[in-house]
Amino acid sequence: MAAVDGGEVDHLAGERATAHFDVDAMKVAWAGSRHAVEVNDRMARLVASDPVFRKDTRTMLSRKELFKDTLKKAAHAWKRIVELRLTEEEANLLRLYVDQPGYVDLHWGMFVPAIKGQGTEEQQKKWVPMAYKFQIIGCYAQTELGHGSNVQGLETTATFDPNTDEFVVHSPTLTSSKWWPGGLGKASTHAVVYARLITQGKDYGIHGFIVQLRSLDDHSPLPGITLGDIGGKFGSGAYNSMDNGVLRFDHVRIPRDQMLMRLSQVTREGKYVHSDVPKQLLYGTMVYVRQTIVADASKALSRAVCIAVRYSAIRKQFGSQAGGPETQVLNYKTQQSRLFPLLASAYAYRFVGEWLKWLYTDVMQKLEAKDYSTLPEAHACTAGLKSVTTSATADAIEECRKLCGGHGYLNSSGLPELFAVYVPACTYEGDNVVLLLQVARFLMKTVSQLASGKQPVGTTAYMGNIQYLMQCKSAVNTAGDWLNPAAIKEVFEARALRMAVNCAQNISKAPSQEEGFSELSPDLLESAVAHVQLIIVTKFFEKLQQDIIGHGVKEQLQNLCNIYALFLLHKHLGDFLSTGCITPKQGALANEQLGRLYAQVRPNAVALVDAFDYTDHYLSSVLGRYDGDVYPALYAEAWKDPLNETVIPDGYQEHLRPLLKQQLKFSRL
Numbered sequence: 001m002a003a004v005d006g007g008e009v010d011h012l013a014g015e016r017a018t019a020h021f022d023v024d025a026m027k028v029a030w031a032g033s034r035h036a037v038e039v040n041d042r043m044a045r046l047v048a049s050d051p052v053f054r055k056d057t058r059t060m061l062s063r064k065e066l067f068k069d070t071l072k073k074a075a076h077a078w079k080r081i082v083e084l085r086l087t088e089e090e091a092n093l094l095r096l097y098v099d100q101p102g103y104v105d106l107h108w109g110m111f112v113p114a115i116k117g118q119g120t121e122e123q124q125k126k127w128v129p130m131a132y133k134f135q136i137i138g139c140y141a142q143t144e145l146g147h148g149s150n151v152q153g154l155e156t157t158a159t160f161d162p163n164t165d166e167f168v169v170h171s172p173t174l175t176s177s178k179w180w181p182g183g184l185g186k187a188s189t190h191a192v193v194y195a196r197l198i199t200q201g202k203d204y205g206i207h208g209f210i211v212q213l214r215s216l217d218d219h220s221p222l223p224g225i226t227l228g229d230i231g232g233k234f235g236s237g238a239y240n241s242m243d244n245g246v247l248r249f250d251h252v253r254i255p256r257d258q259m260l261m262r263l264s265q266v267t268r269e270g271k272y273v274h275s276d277v278p279k280q281l282l283y284g285t286m287v288y289v290r291q292t293i294v295a296d297a298s299k300a301l302s303r304a305v306c307i308a309v310r311y312s313a314i315r316k317q318f319g320s321q322a323g324g325p326e327t328q329v330l331n332y333k334t335q336q337s338r339l340f341p342l343l344a345s346a347y348a349y350r351f352v353g354e355w356l357k358w359l360y361t362d363v364m365q366k367l368e369a370k371d372y373s374t375l376p377e378a379h380a381c382t383a384g385l386k387s388v389t390t391s392a393t394a395d396a397i398e399e400c401r402k403l404c405g406g407h408g409y410l411n412s413s414g415l416p417e418l419f420a421v422y423v424p425a426c427t428y429e430g431d432n433v434v435l436l437l438q439v440a441r442f443l444m445k446t447v448s449q450l451a452s453g454k455q456p457v458g459t460t461a462y463m464g465n466i467q468y469l470m471q472c473k474s475a476v477n478t479a480g481d482w483l484n485p486a487a488i489k490e491v492f493e494a495r496a497l498r499m500a501v502n503c504a505q506n507i508s509k510a511p512s513q514e515e516g517f518s519e520l521s522p523d524l525l526e527s528a529v530a531h532v533q534l535i536i537v538t539k540f541f542e543k544l545q546q547d548i549i550g551h552g553v554k555e556q557l558q559n560l561c562n563i564y565a566l567f568l569l570h571k572h573l574g575d576f577l578s579t580g581c582i583t584p585k586q587g588a589l590a591n592e593q594l595g596r597l598y599a600q601v602r603p604n605a606v607a608l609v610d611a612f613d614y615t616d617h618y619l620s621s622v623l624g625r626y627d628g629d630v631y632p633a634l635y636a637e638a639w640k641d642p643l644n645e646t647v648i649p650d651g652y653q654e655h656l657r658p659l660l661k662q663q664l665k666f667s668r669l
């Protein structure tokens with residue numbers, strides 16, 4: 001089952017023949033199960049073979065054309081989902097492979113989960129079926145012009161009026177205008193709006209409300225509602241398919257039962273009642289989406305890496321003095337040392353994403369049973385992993401562009417658009433720095449509780465080993481010693497713990513905890529990153545303990561896991577040295593071992609990206625084609641540009657001809 005939808009000749013056949021492992025079995029390890037490979041493959045092909053889902057001219061469309069194209073694709077996708085009676089799993093994958101951001105992402109990804117998570121059973125019964133049938137389209141309207149990161153600072157108000165049993169939703173200032181919600185600008189009929197609840201003269205803080213925005217008859221905004229799109233965004237094509245919107249309310253009335261009342265209620269008389277649950281559950285939808293964003297990071301990263309690896313195997317430069325063939329750029333050690341850690345990261349993020357999904361499901365089950373003890377851990381893990389994986393992926397896509405040289409800068413390489421679509425992931429669903437500071441808070445709390453003898457659990461369990469980890473010295477003596485998982489885990493644990501303890505000690509010297517936290521925040525960020533990287537490394541090792549079938553698959557994954565860990569060690573050598581976890585000599589040995597691992601990956605590189613099982617349609621890159629027939633495709637693609645529709649360009653008569661025909665007027669000339 002090869003993901004070929006390219007030409008007849010396989011220019012990468014030689015590369016595929018050198019692989020030391022069973023690619024089909026690796027597809028199973030990557031996708032999670034044989035079933036997952038099958039359903040992914042079927043949905044990817046369904047999309048690739050449907051002309052409505054073509055995207056090769058997307059970067060050449062105007063904003064209006066692009067938006068209309070997005071509406072068409074979303075409606076067609078829905079039609080196919082209904083006609084083919086696709087399951088929810090299949091439908092999600094179909095949307096993924098359509099690969100065009102649009103209102104449906106927010107409808108399914110945030111609006112529906114917000115109602116399911118924060119609505120009472122009655123509210124769910126009323127709203128969810130309408131949303132499932134697309135009788136209404138919803139978005140998630142939280143961020144405002146003046147406030148995004150600071151959710152408690154939102155200004156929109158929802159004031160209860162006991163005379164009419166309604167809330168009056170209002171935007172009191174310009175900065176309280178809702179600003180950014182995807183799908184809001186043009187498509188949504190409804191929104192979950194976050195606003196300050198005011199009743200009986202008291203402000204009870206932020207709560208969620210379902211508000212109808214547009215008429216279900218003619219889609220015009222309802223009275224008191226001002227709506228629009230916030231304007232063009234970074235890059236051509238890319239996230240411009242999404243109608244991120246602005247919304248203002250002028251005393252808009254909604255029935256009381258449109259407040260999402262699972263966590264707290266307002267009675268008919270206007271009394272505020274808070275259920276016996278942590279108020280942070282209000283943030284539940286964000287936790288859910290952060291978890292999905294980690295899974296998406298491995299998708300985006302693996303796409304970019306697939307393009308860069310295949311093209312690096314095709315591209316040749318220098319190498320022969322005697323007129324023989326030039327060298328494949330993939331053979332250059334520098335290319336390998338830039339590219340293979342990214343390949344390893346794609347696998348690492350895939351597996352940690354799988355684990356995070358499990359953690360999230362587990363926490364949800366506990367919440368159902370009124371056990372809230374794992375909520376802080378779930379928040380720290382989703383926030384931290386969202387932050388680290390999206391930042392690294394955004395950087396990696398740009399690195400892959402550079403790894404593809406000049407051709408990587410062409411839209412037809414697929415990389416500029418992928419980068420432009422992906423970078424906002426560092427900002428949306430929580431700015432990455434703000435989220436890392438949340439992780440740091442969690443770590444500082446955990447460290448402070450160690451003194452009282454409280455044993456940390458979950459991903460901070462290693463901190464309980466403080467006596468040992470604060471003074472241990474790595475026993476690594478040879479480069480090969482770095483292949484021992486225990487040796488790697490020990491130094492990653494010691495680094496993370498020592499950085500956290502250093503921060504805690506320095507904070508305790510400040511006049512107040514708050515001042516210390518603020519002063520130390522750059523160090524706290526690094527401490528949080530160290531902790532999150534430890535989680536990723538640990539989860540990769542744990543994956544290797546599972547039953548992994550197929551010839552050579554486990555060995556390849558072991559190599560990638562070691563590359564991921566040793567690459568991080570090399571990149572953050574300063575941390576490991578300054579905390580005394582390793583010596584400079586041990587750092588050099590790690591680097592030596594990395595070089596050996598790259599050599600082992602080299603013959604397997606193309607097969608390792610084939611295991612992602614991406615169709616050419618999904619990759620949408622002439623450089624990443626499965627068949628490696630890059631040059632004819634690049635050449636043909638150029639001719640499709642609208643500029644090449646005519647030989648003589650528009651503007652020649654007005655601007656070029658007069659210039660070329662002008663009489664020389666300068667005496668000096």
Ligand SMILES: CCCCCCCCCC/C=C\CCCCCCCCCC(=O)SCCNC(=O)CCNC(=O)[C@H](O)C(C)(C)COP(=O)(O)OP(=O)(O)OC[C@H]1O[C@@H](n2cnc3c(N)ncnc32)[C@H](O)[C@@H]1OP(=O)(O)O
Binds near residue numbers: 104140148151428438
């Ligand atoms: C059948 C058909 C199927 C069809 C198929 C289609 C399916 C499609 C599926 C699609 C899936 C996904 C799509 C994804 C698309 C993505 C598109 C982009 C979306 C972008 C959307 C957004 O951006 S929405 C807006 C997001 N905004 C933010 O993230 C704001 C960030 N800020 C915050 O979260 C908070 O303000 C803060 C955490 C930074 C601070 O909050 P606050 O001031 O209240 O808190 P404190 O810091 O004082 O902390 C108080 C205590 O609360 C704890 N805390 C904080 N947050 C949480 C949390 N989330 N959970 C649990 N606990 C939390 C904090 O730790 C403190 O605890 P203590 O220290 O113990 O007191």
Ligand SMILES: Cc1cc2nc3c(=O)[nH]c(=O)nc-3n(C[C@H](O)[C@H](O)[C@H](O)COP(=O)(O)OP(=O)(O)OC[C@H]3O[C@@H](n4cnc5c(N)ncnc54)[C@H](O)[C@@H]3O)c2cc1C
Binds near residue numbers: 427
């Ligand atoms: C493409 C896109 C889609 C979006 N979709 C939605 C949506 O559907 N619904 C929705 O409600 N919102 C949406 N958003 C909004 C998004 O969630 C916010 O932009 C995001 O949470 C960041 O908040 P901000 O813009 O207020 O950034 P700011 O907080 O203003 O960040 C500006 C800078 O300040 C720094 N900073 C802020 N606070 C601190 C601090 N405490 N300590 C140190 N540094 C700090 C940040 O690191 C950053 O460098 C979207 C945004 C984008 C870009």
